[in-house]
Structures are given as structure tokens and as C-alpha cells.
């Protein structure tokens with residue numbers, strides 16, 4: 388059969404009813420552990436001679452169906468589902484920089500990621516350098532010294548909807564032997580597939596638009612199967628023997644999958660942020676409507692952005708659908724399925740008026756998630772990005788009056804009417 392297209396894969400990939408008593412909906416393997424058939428089976432599982440399940444912290448069939456489905460959507464070769472987006476990000480970067488070194492990171496990032504960069508990684512001897520050189524590959528090349536273990540970016544950034552040029556970032560990084568890690572949470576594979584643009588590793592918060600219902604916390608790490616960048620010189624951790632592997636190294640066991648293998652063996656196994664089978668099941672069901680949801684969210688966000696741009700009380704609006712968008716050319720080339728559900732804007736008014744506006748919103752939910760079926764609104768500098776210091780706010784281009792919207796699946800006219808009445812109540816119309 389010809390390779391199945393995206394919308395067919397999102398319904399079918401990675402799960403076969405024939406292997407599960409013909410059940411069309413994947414069973415939830417609600418089990419902590421799995422019996423060994425005999426001592427030889429136990430030894431084979433423990434030494435990776437045979438694939439199979441032994442304990443749900445490190446592997447579960449329902450979790451595996453979830454991983455396989457997202458792998459198929461992104462065109463990934465290897466993948467690992469974990470208990471949250473933060474676990475996916477920290478496990479990935481720890482796996483690359485376990486011997487120390489520097490991570491060159493985009494400043495246009497999720498607040499929790501910046502928080503981990505400020506507080507967690509330096510404690511572990513890993514340096515983080517936030518650099519706007521991700522917007523300028525020539526400048527980036529100058530920063531790619533021998534000490535750098537990864538370039539870390541968001542494809543579409545939170546909360547500003549910056550769109551980065553992953554092709555040119557990857558070209559620059561690869562010239563210096565450094566892999567590029569892309570957080571593709573805001574885009575989802577429906578809008579953008581980073582492996583097609585040279586990315587080496589893709590991470591997700593599957594909590595957001597990927598699964599889309601605000602009812603679970605999950606994350607994923609995916610790679611493209613090319614292990615050639617992980618050289619012995621720069622990444623000795625993949626070539627060092629591990630006692631549990633009977634003295635073999637991760638690279639000896641899985642020559643084309645040792646990145647994910649080591650992440651599983653060391654970080655998922657020992658730090659333990661496992662995804663529950665129940666949440667993996669909810670994720671699989673959510674993904675069945677990925678394209679339909681993200682297309683509608685993108686359309687709703689575009690309508691809201693156009694409305695906001697028409698108001699004198701709004702100072703600026705950022706969304707890939709707008710003519711005024713900073714990365715317009717790149718968006719026209721790469722975001723052919725839509726600009727995504729997230730937009731941001733700034734109110735021309737006093738902080739009291741901004742507070743009155745938010746306090747009068749009725750239909751949008753005021754909380755910190757995004758990508759939900761419900762529309763959400765939040766004042767990011769005071770909440771999702773409140774951990775940034777002054778320098779980081781400037782570097783990240785987050786004005787203090789930024790309000791972030793994540794458009795849901797409601798009728799756009801109702802959402803616009805809600806914004807209108809809140810502007811009016813705040814004396815801004």
C-alpha cells in the first residue's frame with residue numbers, strides 16, 4: 388500500500404485492532420508490570436536481546452501506541468513518550484549535555500523552559516546561553532564553539548508566535564557538528580514538521596494542541612534516526628559501558644537508536660516521569676481530530692487578530708496570518724495549513740484598564756494552558772512568563788502589556804463579541 392497521508396495516519400498509525408482482539412479503540416493497559424515467561428525471557432528483556440515490556444515506568448503498550456502515532460505524524464524514526472513536556476525538554480538536554488557544556492538557546496521560549504535554564508541546568512554544571520543569533524545563522528555560527536552540545540529553539544514561539552527558520556539554523560549547527568532540538572508544541576505536526584527542515588530532535592508538550600482537550604499532561608521526544616552527529620569526542624556518554632547492560636554501551640546495543648535508548652535507560656528510568664496509560668489513551672483520542680482542531684483554531688485566531696488590529700485601543704498584534712507579521716515571508720512559505728491558535732497583543736491603556744479588560748472577559752478562560760478546545764486568555768508577563776528577569780523580557784521581545792490568546796473551537800463571532808464587551812467595560816472603546 389502507498390504511504391498513508393497525514394489525516395489517515397492520525398487515525399490509524401501505530402495501532403492494529405488485529406493485535407488486540409479486534410478492538411477498534413486502543414485498550415488501556417492498566418498494569419504496573421508484566422510477567423516473565425521464564426528466566427531466559429527475563430534475562431533477554433534485561434539485556435535488550437529481546438523487545439518486550441517489563442515495567443510501566445519504562446514501557447507500556449498503550450503509551451507505545453501513542454508514541455508510534457506521533458512518530459508517524461512527524462516522520463520520526465525513534466520516539467519516547469514521557470509524563471510532561473518539561474520532562475521531554477529536560478531529559479533531552481540532560482542526555483546531550485550529561486558531561487556539561489553549553490546549550491545555545493533561543494530567547495523566544497516557554498516560561499517554564501527559561502525557568503529550567505535559569506535554575507536547574509546551571510546547578511548541574513550545564514551552561515545555557517540565550518542568544519538572538521538564532522535569527523541570524525551567520526552570527527549563530529560564531530557562537531557554535533566546541534563546548535556547545537545543542538541548539539535549542541521553538542519552531543513557533545510561546546507567547547510571541549515568532550517563527551524561526553529551522554532550515555538555516557540546522558545548516559549552521561550541522562556545520563559545527565551540533566544537533567538542533569526543536570520544541571514544536573505550538574505548531575504541532577499538522578502545521579510544521581521540523582524533521583523536514585533539518586531538525587535532529589523534536590520535543591513536545593503533548594498537553595497542548597497536539598492532544599487538544601486540556602485534560603492530560605504529557606510530553607514526547609522524537610529523533611530522526613541519524614546518530615552520526617553524536618560523536619565519541621563530543622558525546623562520550625553514549626559510548627561508555629553501563630553495568631546494567633552487562634558492560635556494554637548504549638551505542639553497542641542500538642546503533643541507530645542510542646539517543647532515545649539512553650534517555651529511557653538513564654532519565655525516564657531513574658528520574659521517573661512516566662506517562663500513564665490512561666493519559667496516553669486520552670492523547671490518542673485527541674490526536675484523531677488534530678487537523679480539524681488546529682485548522683479551526685488557526686482560522687479563529689486569524690479572525691480575532693484581524694479584529695484586534697482594527698481597534699485604536701490595541702497598540703500591536705502578533706499572529707502569522709497578519710500582513711504586519713514580523714516573519715511574513717517565512718510564514719507564507721512554511722505555514723501553509725494555518726498560523727496556529729496562539730496570538731498576542733498589547734493594549735494602549737493603563738495597567739488598571741488592562742486589568743479591567745481581563746476581569747470583564749466572560750467566554751475566554753483565564754488560565755495558563757494553550758491549544759485547548761476552549762479559548763484561553765492570559766497576561767503572560769504576570770503569569771506564564773513571570774519568572775523572566777528584566778534582561779530576558781527585553782531579549783525575548785515580550786512587552787509588559789502582552790496579552791496572549793489561545794483560540795479554541797468556539798464560534799469566532801462569539802469570541803470577538805466577548806472581547807468587544809470587555810474592551811467597552813474597561814473604557815477602551
Ligand SMILES: *Cc1c(COP(=O)(O)O)cnc(C)c1O
Pocket residue numbers: 471472473474497499500541545570572573591592593594595604605606757
Ligand atoms: C506547556 C509547554 C511546555 C511544557 O509542557 P508541560 O506538558 O506543561 O510540562 C513546553 N513547551 C511549550 C512551548 C509549552 O507551551
